[in-house]
Amino acid sequence: VCLAAALAASGCAQLLGQGRDTSGPGERARDYLRAQPYTSVLVELDYVDGSAPEDRAVSLLQSRLNQATGKAIEVVKTGGVAGMGAGHRYTLGEVVDLEGKFRGQSTGGTQAVLYVLYVDGGFERDTNEAKTLAAAYRGSSVVLFKGSIREASCTSNCLNLPVGNTKPPIAEVEESVVVHEAGHILGLVNNGIPMQSPHEDTDPDHGRHHSSDQGSVMYWAVETSVVGSILGQTPPDDFDANDKADLQAARA
Numbered sequence: 550v551c552l553a554a555a556l557a558a559s560g561c562a563q564l565l566g567q568g569r570d571t572s573g574p575g576e577r578a579r580d581y582l583r584a585q586p587y588t589s590v591l592v593e594l595d596y597v598d599g600s601a602p603e604d605r606a607v608s609l610l611q612s613r614l615n616q617a618t619g620k621a622i623e624v625v626k627t628g629g630v631a632g633m634g635a636g637h638r639y640t641l642g643e644v645v646d647l648e649g650k651f652r653g654q655s656t657g658g659t660q661a662v663l664y665v666l667y668v669d670g671g672f673e674r675d676t677n678e679a680k681t682l683a684a685a686y687r688g689s690s691v692v693l694f695k696g697s698i699r700e701a702s703c704t705s706n707c708l709n710l711p712v713g714n715t716k717p718p719i720a721e722v723e724e725s726v727v728v729h730e731a732g733h734i735l736g737l738v739n740n741g742i743p744m745q746s747p748h749e750d751t752d753p754d755h756g757r758h759h760s761s762d763q764g765s766v767m768y769w770a771v772e773t774s775v776v777g778s779i780l781g782q783t784p785p786d787d788f789d790a791n792d793k794a795d796l797q798a799a800r801a
């Protein structure tokens with residue numbers, strides 16, 4: 550989900566205007582992709598205790614960012630974010646407030662920073678049918694809703710699921726969704742960097758800035774709780790050839 554419009558609509562834009570980064574997702578893509586002025590990337594990853602990221606998701610994010618940008622990627626992980634409980638549905642304003650309180654690093658000098666926040670609950674827009682697993686909400690910020698990621702995943706005994714249960718293991722879901730949100734920050738799809746050939750999903754039910762390719766990590770279902778029922782137990786966790794062509798062109 551790309552929430553630039555939502556920010557403005559909810560009044561967060563004003564909140565953000567007080568000396569903070571007001572850019573929308575994708576607007577800072579070139580900070581990460583261009584060789585200059587930022588020669589390295591720091592991922593600041595803050596989490597509510599008990600909702601830490603899966604190690605595999607952190608490793609994959611690091612490697613996908615390295616492949617996309619050609620830069621060294623450093624990750625710093627810190628717990629202690631004041632969460633509101635696994636049953637809480639966070640508003641965008643609450644997410645922005647948490648970032649304001651807990652984010653320590655911003656882009657500057659020779660380093661671009663990506664802020665990744667893990668909270669324990671879900672999102673205000675969630676319905677019983679579909680929950681948002683994560684969202685890119687500013688030019689350098691994404692949030693993951695670990696409570697909803699858990700619900701969309703198999704957390705134990707994943708090889709012995711009852712017939713008809715297609716929930717992927719939690720590490721699979723999280724690898725895919727964290728790379729997907731990073732993709733929005735990097736300008737995909739048609740979200741700040743130009744498409745080299747048309748590959749944006751034009752179905753209005755699928756949200757904006759997604760790939761039409763079910764084999765791309767930028768496919769819309771990756772960031773929703775229906776991920777398993779649509780994409781099965783191993784959702785895509787890499788950019789496809791069209792995504793990669795866009796990223797490569799934007800680096801030049």
Ligand SMILES: [Zn+2]
Nearest residue numbers: 550551759772
């Ligand atoms: Zn998305």
